[in-house]
Amino acid sequence: MSANRRDQPFYMTATTQFGLEEVLAQELRALGAKVEKVGLRAIEFTGNQQLLYEACLWCRTAMRILRPFASFHAPDEKTLYREVGRLDWSKYLRQDQTFAITAVVNKSNLEHSLFVAQLTKDAIVDQFRNRTGERPNVDVRNPDIRLHLHMIENEVVLSLDASGESLHKRGYRQQTNVAPLNEALAAGLLLLAGWDGKTTLVDPMCGSGTLLTEAALIAQRIAPGLYHQGKFGFENWADFDAVLWETVQMDARQMRLEEPQCYLGGSDLSRDFIELARENVAAADVEDFIRLGVRDVKDAVAPARAAPGIVIMNPPYGERIGEETEMDDLYKTIGDTLKTNFQGYDAYIFTGNLQAAKRVGLKASRRIPLYNGPIDCRLLKYELYRGTRKVAKEGEEGGE
Structure with a gap:
């Protein structure tokens, strides 16, 4: 019976960042999921319990994996309270467990997500109190059970959160006071660049090394969820299958x-950043696969004995007033370095400063819109031909 139940497919939702939806859908398909819908920052898919565990362990660009379990229409607070109260909460939560609710409300009569979360909490707690005389406690920071309520046009969907801590928090990153890329976005940039984990990858402005660490995890086939801090949410669910979970982790x-799969190298002008990168890389146990050095971007060169691959970087955007000239100069230097020292490579620059990016002095062949936190960004692709493009064209066309 249990094996049979385990194999029954059910509906799930994976959330991600804007612009990474197709990449995440591809990751889920590769795990064997049936993708039902690619939405905005969310993928709806079906799969069994094993797939749920594997998605939490392997998805590089997911933030959360949710399992919807109830839906209803709630045009007002009375209906919301009543409908939540009709569900049998003992299936999802024990009274000795802590819980928390995250609510997202759009285009509904009830506008305030905090109020909706509070009302839902009251309905759950009241049911337990009426049935048993005791109630589960709320723990906003580190609950046993995380619930998600999504309300759009008065239609409510309640889901269990399988993730626990957001999946992008891999746990290898050491204390950092810089504002690095989040790990899911870094992995997303590499996957959007079409990097296969087998060709040379260079990051000449590597900061604390997030892009390089994520690259090593891809190249060496390391599941990012193995670094997850604390329990996954599903480990506290009523139907948690410890044997299956142990098998999934062992397989991973x-x-x-x-064996190193390709050349991965990075450099940065700041010795402090390179030290921090070394700590992060060591914490992820991938120091054998990444070469790091202190170097100004203007002195960055392609590795001598490696075939051309991709050069990728996330330069500063210069958000402070008065940095315009400095940024223009920096982006011009980046362009000069790429043209001179990385011929035959594909270059990717991820930036939130589209004015300064014009100073790169190369024509972008792709411009992918993304966000870094609240900042509107682009991933810009430049194809760095050997010699000028014009010469290559003339050669191809018989020198017309």
Whole structure:
């Protein structure tokens, strides 16, 4: 019976950042999920319990994996309270467990997500109190059970959060006071660039090394969820299958490749950043696969004995007043370095400063819109031909 129940497919939702939806859909398909819908910052898919565990362990660009379990129409607060109260909460929550509710409300009569979350909490707590005389406690920071309520045009969907801590928080990043890329976005940039984990990858402005660390995890087939801090949300669910979870983790550990798959190298002008990068890389246990050095971007060169691959970077955007000239100069230097020292490579620059990006002096062949936190950004692709493009064209066309 249990094995049969385990294999029953059910509906799930994976959330991600704007611009990474197709990449995440591809990741889920590769795990065997049936993708039902690619929405805005969310993918709806079906799969069984094993797939749920694997998605939490393997998805590089997901923020959360949710399992919807109830939906209803709630045009007012009375209906919301009543409908939540009709559900049998003992299926999802024990009275000795803590819980928290995140509510997202759009285009509904009830506008305030905090009020909606509070009302839902009251309905759950009241049911327990009426039935047993005791109630589960709320723990906003580190609950056993995380619930998500999504309300759009008065239609409510309630989901269990399988993730626990957001999946982008891998746990290898050491204390950092810089504003690095989040890990899911860094992985997303690499996957959007079409990087296959087998060709040379260079980051000449690597900061604390997030892009390089994520690149090593891809190249060496390391599941990002193996770094997850604390329990996953599903480990506290009523139907948690400890044996299946142990098997999924063991399979993931055995997938890891110990031989370096490609050249991964990074440099930064700041010695402090390179030290921080070394700490992060060591915490992720991938120091054998990444070369790091202190170097100004203007002195960055392609590795001598590696075939051309991609050069990727996330330069500063210069958000402070009065940095315009400095940024213009920096982006011009980046362009000069790429043209001179990285011929034959594909270059990707991820930036939130589209004015300064014009100073790169190369024509972008792709411009992918993304966000870094609240900042509107682009991932810009430049194809760095050997010699000028014009010469290459003339050669191809018989020198017309």
